[in-house]
Amino acid sequence: MIKPVTCGVLLAGWLACAAALAQSATAPTADTLSPAAQSLAWQQAAAKFAPQRKAILDRVTQAADQGPFRSDWTSLEKYRSPAWYDDAKFGIFIHWGVYSVPAFGSEWYSRNMYQQGTKEFAHHVATYGPQSTFGYKDFVPMFKAEHFDPKAWAQLFHEAGARYVVPVAEHHDGFAMYDSALSDWTAVKKGPKRDVIGELERAVRGQGMRFGVSSHRAEHDWFFDGGRRFDSDVNDPRNAELYGPAVAHLGTGDDQNLAEDWTYVSQAWLDDWLARTAELTDKYHPDLIYFDWWIGHPTFRNTLPTFLSYYYNEGAKRDGVVVNYKLGDFPEGAGTLDIERGQLRGIHASHWQTDTSISNDSWGYIEHDTYKSPTFIIHLLADVVSKNGNLMLNVGPRADGTIPQGAQDTLRSIGGWLKANGEAIYGSKPWRTFGEGPTEVAAGTFQDTKTKPYTAEDFRFTTRGGKLYAIELGWPDKGEATIHSITPADKVTRVDAVADGRSLSFTQDAGGLHLRLPSRPIGSDAYVYRISFSTPNSLKAAP
Template sequence: MMRLACFMAAALFGFAVHAETSPQAQDMAWQKAAAKFAPERKAILDKVAKGVAAGPFRPDWASLQGYRSPGWYDDAKFGIFVHWGVYSVPAFGSEWYSRNMYQQGTKEFAHHVATYGPQSRFGYKDFVPMFKAEHFDPDAWATLFREAGAKYVVPVAEHHDGFAMYDSKLSDWTAVKKGPKRDVIGLLAKAIRGQGMHFGVSSHRAEHDWFFDGGRRFDSDVNDPANAELYGPAVAHLSKHDEILSDDWTYVSQAWLDDWLARTAELVGDYHPDLIYFDWWIGHPTFRNTLPDFLSYYYNDGAKRDGVVVNYKLGDLPEGAGTLDIERGQLTGIHPTHWQTDTSISNESWGYIEHDTYKSPTFIIHLLVDVVSKNGNLMLNVGPRADGTIPQAAQDTLRSVGAWLKTNGEAIYGSKPWRTFGEGPTEVKGGMFQDTKTKPYTPEDFRFTTGHGKLYAIELGWPKGNDVTVHSIQPTDKVTKVERLADGGTVAFTQDAKGLHLRLPSHPVGSDAYVYRITLANPIKASP
């Protein structure tokens, strides 16, 4: 019945699936290639079973929904995401080059054939020796990220392409054994923690089950069993839209789920990440029986330390079982539990591509302020070049953000939302992939945070005149003092039914967003 369903789904979406290349047969070819790692895989899975049994989290959703994001993460507010891997070698299209170079009709397919030749002669595997990372300096990266004001850093440990950036015992296709021949994740963990930041990893391994399926439809190196360990099962991805999992008939074997669990647990056991970010495909129904085991194992391990974080997208986990991440998006109001948005400092891609453009410091600072006012964190992505250097435009923007945070971080780090997130005419579009669709903010747009017994009003533009009114602050709030964080100067003010009226200098004091520290006679009440 399963095989018949796969054939019917394939016919529905116009895929040519033949008996000799059925999903089960493709998966078996991968299982054969991965069989040599069976002892190591079993040892890790046995360790998971012991960790699950140790408690306090059980491998069931009722128990896992007792999870709460730890205080260090709630207070951090700003983190750095890093997409770096073999896909930075072609530096074309996006970090999905590994998939799209096998998707006939795409610009990546055409570019690949024109630049490197047919995929039967030069496949994705052939980029691996070109990924030398000769200028990779983990200490320099960590210094830059600390200067940017980040409190945690999350490099991609394995992207959809199946190349592990760490020293995996379950694969020969790792950055230790091939390419850079260095434990990228291990080196970054040491450097980042050495500069006082928390360290996490991102795993996109789940999607690798089908990521190279385009190579099955024509003469390519994906069809060579000798390459099965890198390319994975490459089973047909039978969904009209990647993001709609309820309409996904993609075949997933138990062997693949066991391997996913072992590889993800391996990251926990060897690197003890404070955070793990999962991409969207862990929401596929077949993962529902495997995820609780991993989450229980990871949360139990984190309970021995300062607590850990799992970021998930969409409805991949039941509410409360992890920390919601809204990719390239925002919320329209204060969320009752802590959440996160992630976006890239570059406009076209998460991984490095040539001729990409970069967001301005003002854009990023405004996004950070809006997200924090709504009980969230911002994780900002950077895509280094294949040689390990970070583009100067990205470095400049990061340092500008860091300079703003050095002056105004009192209103951001460790803050809590106020009774309202903000005010002003600019409406934020809620949901995924909406962060660049919000119109530029105006001097009438304010965001609020609380902390240190103070209320912070953050103005997202400098007014043309000397007077500005904050309407959300009413006479009953009894303001006693207003100060500028930028220079410590006091601000003259009056209060009436229309709000708090501030008298400002003729010229901007500071840049990008202007923070007023407000002292109230009554105790501050944070929300939630």
């Protein structure tokens, strides 16, 4: 059992760090700063928020163990995802921030514009000039969000059939899209000068959907380290609050090798991360919080249980909350596994999630991006749900707050399919097998676009309300479909097409259930059949 560390940082300690740096007669150059010195420079900038930080940390320390969960992994492994989340199946992710202004490369522009040799670095110098005179901070005033309409966004997501919405509250760039008392670099104080997260929370809940937030702040500790290696504004101590410690990232950059990554992470950073994350959950009471991969870094292992017990205990007073994690960052059962841009080959015993972007090249908005088809997303959704999972689909709005028409069109098409066929998705459970057919998914992280197109022989199965739902992922040419997983022992009494309610003729034999289909497809994208049995055991899930 790993015991949590004391999460409070004494106010005097923060002020002493700031004073020690301020008293230095000559500050070292950026190139010679050690990781500890870089962290100290950031602590000096953050020292003015020390009283607020300490108040939050004290509150977290006192409340973390007040409830069914304690601040240790043994207790946290008893967590189970709540019923509302298991039933929701489909959510919306939003990557929107300052990185939407350059709209080039990806949402990692903030890092890559300081990485010499990258296309973003070259683009930045050619478009805006050297990073010493125009840095990432200079995009902030350009991020005006002048057409941001949270009610219109929420209406669109509701029309898409989403049951929860999760905007990025803070990306790796360190710019808070919410009203933080621990930073001056927030959307309330700079740029849009609006509480983006607060406005979205009200709009999303107003449409009857659940509201979550995503925090990528853990990575911010090193995200701007490229700017330390040449003449850039990252080295100006006046910018330390935004750019953070920018300590050298010593790992390979491969998400899979966290255990071998010895990038420096100070205790001050861990405490600040805890305070910022607790502040976010205290202000907006999200039903879900999504963490990116860096919280799996070994230095977070003692801090994470404190936050998780604090958040889970608060959620237990409602109807439960969700924490998404990646790549084995948590012990099995301590949260809900998310497989980024990926799928599983079979039914997972506990509920899980995949997230992918509606656009093909980026999570945040970039110019000239293209969008996945509704058919691709619907097939992905059917596959994931049949394996006991949820799909969280990302959208990247423009810097002005408008959502590209291509993304809107795909979302509304998905919503149309779910309106006709949603009874096979929402509130469903896996069957004894997830599906059948010749198409194998490419399992694992970042594999979702590597699966070959599905065929009319590919089915995915779900159960709900005493019925089996067979989702056919293509329309057969011969007017007949055969479901081999249904055996003669499964005595079928009725088959209906869900989209239009018509009853379908069928026969059963050792080869399976044979359906006679109309000459025209029933709906579009994927075709759902509601199957009734006289044998209750036919609906039992896999053990």
